[in-house]
């Protein structure tokens with residue numbers, strides 16, 4: 188088996204053959220890349236071996252050196268060939284260097300879950316536009332108050348006893364916040380207000396949720412963040428999404444702006 192095709196962080200550094208596509212021969216003069224439905228290209232001396240080098244791991248200068256060294260019978264212009272292959276849809280050009288926009292923070296109990304998020308969201312931003320905060324059990328509210336005051340969009344993800352709660356996604360000044368959620372929960376159970384200050388205590392809680400639920404919650408969290416970064420409205424903006432272990436167990440609830448909450452001052 189070939190090694191992992193890209194950098195240690197999974198980043199594509201150079202031209203990459205359409206992921207999952209086989210390089211096949213249709214006839215003496217024609218190659219086919221992939222089968223769904225596949226792209227046919229006219230064969231050229233050495234082209235098949237050049238295609239097999241396109242695993243995304245080699246930036247163009249290194250690729251050119253590898254082709255010159257390992258495929259001497261390939262005498263076409265490599266850049267022109269790659270341009271045609273990209274235009275045909277057989278090869279993906281390396282993406283522009285992404286600017287990190289998201290930071291993932293977590294408590295001592297949730298480092299594994301946070302790693303899933305980082306795998307999906309990329310390297311952490313130094314000055315994030317969005318922060319994802321993961322905790323086992325209810326998180327300390329003081330952290331979120333700071334983010335609201337700083338105007339940084341943030342998404343709390345709470346790994347609870349039996350479910351994962353994602354949200355409310357907070358865009359300060361435009362949506363409800365965790366304080367608004369506390370106000371809502373206090374309206375159902377007045378004692379909730381007495382519990383909230385106790386969330387400030389640091390603790391180490393075992394996470395007993397099934398791996399399938401954690402994977403689903405990580406994927407949903409990444410979806411929510413990417414949706415906001417695309418300029419769209421994520422479903423958890425001003426809402427909570429509780430995911431349970433059973434298939435289809437998803438409960439989306441609105442968190443209304445609480446009149447007494449400090450976030451209302453920003454919206455005013």
Ligand SMILES: [Zn+2]
Pocket residue numbers: 363364365366367368444445448449450451
């Ligand atoms: Zn609020």
